[in-house]
Amino acid sequence: MTFSVLSNSSESKARSGKIETAHSIIETPVFMPVGTMANVKAIEHRELHEIDTRIILGNTYHLFLRPGIEILKNAGGLHSFMNWNKSILTDSGGFQIFSLSKLKKVTDEGVEFSSHLNGDKYFFTPENVIDYQKIIGSDIMMPLDECLPYPTDRDVVKESIKLTLKWEKRCYDYFCNSKNESDVEQSLFSISQGSTYEDLRKQSIEQLCEIDFDGHALGGLAVGEENSLMYDVVDFSTDLLPVEKPRYLMGVGTPVDLLECVERGIDMFDCVMPTRNARHGRLFTTNGEINIKGARYKNDFNSPDTECKTYTSENFSLAYLRHLFISKEVLGIQLATIHNVGFYLKLMKDIRSAIEEDRFLSFKKEFLKNYLS
RNA sequence: GGGUAGGUAGCGAAGCGGUCAAACGCAUCAGACUGUAAAUCUGACGACAAUUGUCUUCGGAGGUUCGAAUCCUUCCCUACCCA
Numbered sequence: 001m002t003f004s005v006l007s008n009s010s011e012s013k014a015r016s017g018k019i020e021t022a023h024s025i026i027e028t029p030v031f032m033p034v035g036t037m038a039n040v041k042a043i044e045h046r047e048l049h050e051i052d053t054r055i056i057l058g059n060t061y062h063l064f065l066r067p068g069i070e071i072l073k074n075a076g077g078l079h080s081f082m083n084w085n086k087s088i089l090t091d092s093g094g095f096q097i098f099s100l101s102k103l104k105k106v107t108d109e110g111v112e113f114s115s116h117l118n119g120d121k122y123f124f125t126p127e128n129v130i131d132y133q134k135i136i137g138s139d140i141m142m143p144l145d146e147c148l149p150y151p152t153d154r155d156v157v158k159e160s161i162k163l164t165l166k167w168e169k170r171c172y173d174y175f176c177n178s179k180n181e182s183d184v185e186q187s188l189f190s191i192s193q194g195s196t197y198e199d200l201r202k203q204s205i206e207q208l209c210e211i212d213f214d215g216h217a218l219g220g221l222a223v224g225e226e227n228s229l230m231y232d233v234v235d236f237s238t239d240l241l242p243v244e245k246p247r248y249l250m251g252v253g254t255p256v257d258l259l260e261c262v263e264r265g266i267d268m269f270d271c272v273m274p275t276r277n278a279r280h281g282r283l284f285t286t287n288g289e290i291n292i293k294g295a296r297y298k299n300d301f302n303s304p305d306t307e308c309k310t311y312t313s314e315n316f317s318l319a320y321l322r323h324l325f326i327s328k329e330v331l332g333i334q335l336a337t338i339h340n341v342g343f344y345l346k347l348m349k350d351i352r353s354a355i356e357e358d359r360f361l362s363f364k365k366e367f368l369k370n371y372l373s
Numbered sequence: 374g375g376g377u378a379g380g381u382a383g384c385g386a387a388g389c390g391g392u393c394a395a396a397c398g399c400a401u402c403a404g405a406c407u408g409u410a411a412a413u414c415u416g417a418c419g420a421c422a423a424u425u426g427u428c429u430u431c432g433g434a435g436g437u438u439c440g441a442a443u444c445c446u447u448c449c450c451u452a453c454c455c456a
Binding site for chain 1: 401402403404405406407408409410411412413414
């Protein structure tokens with residue numbers, strides 16, 4: 001993987017760049033649709049390609065449980081299994097330690113899980129998580145980390161970042177010294193933790209930056225803290241991150257979050273928001289978010305978004321989309337997903353253009369004026 | 374004509390003397406969702422005041438009772454069965 005910065009905003013920390021993996025060229029800042037289970041929910045590959053998706057996420061924990069590593073190995077990796085020829089980034093399962101916390105037991109050695117599917121017990125270690133991701137064949141792998149809820153006591157966070165550091169070192173060593181499944185190049189990022197404690201977060205970042213990871217992620221954010229607090233953490237964090245490596249803010253966020261965090265120097269994002277909210281009938285539009293199920297759209301035959309042109313917004317009315325949702329037709333979910341993911345990618349594309357033309361802040365201002373009106 | 378089972382909030386359906394403005398489901402309305410156990414979850418849902426509050430409801434009309442959706446009388450209606 002290579003990364004290069006192409007342009008820097010003169011008025012903020014925003015920057016545009018380019019990541020090249022074995023499978024695609026990814027222009028940054030980028031939003032990566034989440035495709036946990038070997039698919040981005042409710043949207044077909046050809047639609048992802050149509051909106052020029054260059055990278056999606058997968059999840060080691062979920063893929064490990066289903067279809068299982070053995071089957072992915074037999075398939076020749078995830079790209080081949082799901083027939084996705086662009087890049088894939090896989091999360092390690094660290095987030096599941098957090099979100100499935102009732103089903104886990106963390107020790108120094110790793111984390112024991114009970115499968116949420118059938119209760120079977122598994123043990124994830126920094127090493128086997130790398131093994132699994134090598135078999136999955138993701139372009140960018142993430143190390144095992146411990147993502148804590150918010151708020152968490154300082155003392156607990158302090159211990160946790162030690163554990164995460166230890167785990168990530170082991171991931172890195174094992175990544176460097178273990179055999180690859182194929183000659184397709186894979187990369188490994190770090191994930192800093194430290195919750196919102198400035199000194200702990202800084203410590204976590206500094207220690208991780210001593211290791212030659214291919215990129216650096218901020219984890220454990222957008223887990224319930226105030227937005228402004230998250231922005232602050234991002235702000236002081238990016239100051240510590242090397243300029244020559246991509247910076248990835250995990251699990252974020254809303255369109256507003258993307259703008260705020262690009263401004264603070266983030267290059268990569270992922271979030272379930274566009275896809276999940278689509279399934280729940282919430283559409284992102286140039287003029288703000290709308291709940292498509294609302295009675296006020298019963299007789300509204302206008303496009304949901306005349307500015308952001310997606311297959312959905314160019315072909316279907318609010319009233320029709322509402323009808324599909326009210327009738328629980330899957331097409332409604334599909335069209336909403338196409339629109340939301342399209343909206344996110346278009347936003348990122350506009351952000352990149354704005355940075356390249358060094359008008360990021362005015363772009364942001366204009367976007368927010370419409371979006372929050 | 375005889376018999377049986379029923380008629381409960383928009384619909385379906387519990388409740389069968391007080392703790393009932395009445396369970397639950399559907400429909401409706403609103404909200405939430407940030408490295409996906411999420412096509413999910415939460416709330417409202419008789420009417421007004423809009424938090425404790427008040428008023429009108431359980432086919433109709435009478436009655437019994439301190440008290441009735443719940444018991445009695447009678448009428449109306451529905452479904453099925455027998456003539």
